[in-house]
Amino acid sequence: MFRMTRYIKSLMHPTPVPPPARPPGPVVIWNLIRRCNLTCKHCYSVSADIDFEGELETDEVYTVMDDLKSYGVPVLILSGGEPLMRRDIFEISHRAKQMGFYVGLSTNGTLITEDNIEQIAAVGYDYVGISIDGLEATHDWFRQKQGSFADSMHAVKLCRQAGIKVGLRFTLTQDNFHELPDILRLLDEHDIDKFYLSHLNYSGRGGRNRKRDTWYDMTRQAMTMMFDHCHRELQQGIEREYVTGNNDADGPFLIEWAREHYPDQVDALWQRLVNWGGNSSGVNIANIDNLGNVHPDTFWWNYTLGNVRETPFSQIWSDESDPLMAGFRQRPRPVKGRCGDCHYLPVCNGNTRVRAYNVSGDFWEEDPGCYLTNQEIGVAESDRRVATPAVEIPVHNL
Secondary structure, eight states: OEEHHHHHHHHHSOOOOOOOOOOSSOEEEEEOOOBOSOOOTTOTTOOBSSOOTTOOOHHHHHHHHHHHHHHTOOEEEEESSOGGGSTTHHHHHHHHHHTTOEEEEEEOSTTOOTTTHHHHHHHTOSEEEEEOOSSHHHHHHHHTOTTHHHHHHHHHHHHHHTTOOEEEEEEEOTTTGGGHHHHHHHHHHTTOSEEEEEEOOOSTHHHHTGGGSOOTHHHHHHHHHHHHHHHHHHHTTOOOEEEEESOTTHHHHHHHHHHHHOGGGHHHHHHHHHHHOSOOBTTTEEEEOTTSEEESSTTOTTSOOEETTTSOHHHHHHOOOSHHHHHHTSSSOOOOHHHHHOTTHHHHTTOOHHHHHHHHSOTTSOOTTOOSOHHHHTOOTTOOOSOOOSSOOOOOOO
16 A cells, blocks of 8 residues: 555655564455445456355454454454445454454445444444445446445445544546546545545456556556645645555656655655555455455455465464465565566565466566556666557546
């Protein structure tokens, strides 16, 4: 996760660069249930409104939580499917809070109503993330359910009224790129605390729909808009939390932006971002799916490291004999192509490996989602990209 607000604020108000953070354990994103009332076009878990057999029972979840806590895991993000469809979600959430975890709820929001908002507030979630993928018509098409936008925005309102920190989660594609300015305006209109822009990752339905990914110029325009918007708000004294995920080229691209706006702070920003570490799949990010399988992150459901029913998470995560995990923890990672030759490799750490794998079949090939130019990353202009769009994609003027 790239914490944009933090780094733009550091450009505006420089302070000494702190040493690298040393998390005690990985953030665990836990897909407690695969059932969902929506069938979104980018869903990595390919969820559906059916029951999936073999999911962890409540007592099994508690056993895993005990192991996670003793291993030093600081954060649990409870996800799905739709986590609010799990009958014991509030019992699990209360126990997680009592154990001292930072607990987030990742939801589509459509099931947050007047009937359960008090239960949600009583948990004391540190953060509730609600997915919004465009304005009403686009969002409803994307989520494949009429009325889902209205229901999700109503959930935002209920959370704000209940004093819950709430954010919008937005997956950028060609289909909603032109609505990003309107989505950013929603943040101010609804006094929303946080905005998470996720780049498309090629897993599950996201893999099937990867031709709808934004490519290069389009992504650059979107990210420049994000930087400018965050910067403008900070100048106005508004400190909203902007973060991005699933494309660690965002860090290097911010350095390119800073060369124009804060050239005297580029070296400090570079060091801050090296200390951030770029992509942390298999290191500081982990995933447990609904069946108890452990993955390097949420998009690696086709690659399982072990199952918590058979082996404690702490043992699975500590085992570096797996070749993918060994590569994740190597510094620098054994990446190839443009990624291997890129002078920003210490910053982004090779970007998103699952996207590279799902395009090339090679864990360590270059990430086709990198939107920086060859000149910007310091490689020869003749260097190829491992994948390019099959057709020319029009770029909207924002």
